[in-house]
Amino acid sequence: MLITALIAAVISIAAGACIRAWAFAIFALLVAIGFGGVAFVDGSSTVPAIGSGIAILVLMEIGYLTGVFLSGVLRRNARLRQSNSPDSVSAASERQQS
Numbered sequence: 001m002l003i004t005a006l007i008a009a010v011i012s013i014a015a016g017a018c019i020r021a022w023a024f025a026i027f028a029l030l031v032a033i034g035f036g037g038v039a040f041v042d043g044s045s046t047v048p049a050i051g052s053g054i055a056i057l058v059l060m061e062i063g064y065l066t067g068v069f070l071s072g073v074l075r076r077n078a079r080l081r082q083s084n085s086p087d088s089v090s091a092a093s094e095r096q097q098s
């Protein structure tokens with residue numbers, strides 16, 4: 001179960017950088033239903049199976065938000081580095097001199 005949770009978290013973080021929120025929400029819901037169904041079939045009663053599904057759903061959503069945040073920070077840093085590069089600084093100074 002721990003390995004499954006780690007895999008779900010890693011996939012969610014990667015998805016945060018790649019796919020839209022509505023697409024991930026559908027994917028996470030299906031995975032949570034499947035995870036809860038497997039827990040129910042393995043012998044858990046209904047309440048713990050639903051709890052397992054909700055727990056994996058929460059974990060995936062937290063992972064997705066982490067991925068969105070990290071990709072946003074990386075994009076912002078790349079944009080700042082690009083705007084502060086020597087080429088852009090010299091082009092800006094040439095425009096001011098004209």
